Amino acid sequence: MAGVEVVVAHQERATLRVGDLFVKIDADPTRTAVEVEAMALAPVPTPEIRWHRPPVLALAALPGRPLGQLGEPSTASPAAWAAAGAAVRTLHDAPLPPWPGRHLDDLAARLDGECRWLVTNGVLPADLVARNRRVAEAALRPWTPVFMHGDLQTAHVFVEHDEVTGVLDWSEAGPGDALYDLAILTLGHEEHLGDVVAGYGTEVDVDVIRAWWSARSLLTIRWLTEHGFDPAAPGCEIDVLTARK
Structure with a gap:
């Protein structure tokens, strides 16, 4: 029998790997339910679902390796x-998923609260x-919702032979800001922003992407700690924040 590898484990969820199987256990079963539905709707490669018994989701391993x-x-x-x-x-051009997305009204208050915590x-x-x-303020503007992945870290995008073989971790998916996804994909990898935008194939506001780098970092430091x-x-x-001028 293959050994058990702990991929990630914290208070909210744990992911284990056993051979070619990933087993996700989430404290909130609605997140795995969203993940299953989002993968069914997404027009991009996603892992094969082996079985789903809330709050546990088993997924087949993807070929290739993480983008970064x-x-x-x-x-x-x-x-x-x-x-x-x-x-x-391709994801952003797809029809919106049928559940609510994130609300702009809550974002500024959350951001200010996290900033106070960081300083205090x-x-x-x-x-x-x-x-x-101040940089993050540019992200706090109305947007036209798209089918957003919501946590598009490089570790969640697998590639092989310069092609995407699959995208992982859809529990944050829903209607949202297209530039947020592009920002999370390039967070900490600013040198690849031009490549991503070229592949995206349409003009984007790079200042808003940079604003999301600041906002995302400010919002997540407490949770990460x-x-x-x-x-x-x-x-x-913190290095991402330090690099902002």
């Missing part, structure tokens, strides 16, 4: 990054937080 990892240089080619951009465009607890210097909060991750690791969220 936050905090590490990507070894994927520019063509692979462009292919990822093209896959995102001495996690980051006040001027760094204030500078990135409380769930055993290190946002201060080289190339990760």
Whole structure:
């Protein structure tokens, strides 16, 4: 029997790998339900569902390798990054999923609350937080909803021979901002933004993508810290904030 590998484990969910099978256990069974429905609707490659017994979801392993990892240089080619951009465009052109999306009204309040926490607890210097909060303001504008993945990290996009073989982790999918997906895909990999945009195939507002880099980093540092991750690791969220001018 193959060994059991713990892929990720924290208070909200755990993912285990046994051979070619990934088993996800989520404290909130609605997230795996969303994931199953989103994968059924998405017009891009997704993992084969072996079985689903809430709150547990078993998925077949994807061929290829992740496009990248936050905090590490990507070894994927520019063509692979462009292919990822093209896959995102295919998703965004699809009909909206039939459940509610994220609300702009809540975002500014959440962002301000996280900024206060970062400064009050001495996690980051006040001027760094204030500078990135100003940058993030450009993301707080009305958008035309698209079918958004919602957590399109490079580790969730698998490629082989410069083609996308599958996209993982659809629990945050729903109607949302197209530029948010492009921002999460390129977070910490700014050098590949041009490749992604070229593959996406239409003009985008790069300033809004940069604004989402700041907003995403400010919003997630507390969660990452409380769930055993290190946002201060080289190339990760705090470095992303430091790079913003």
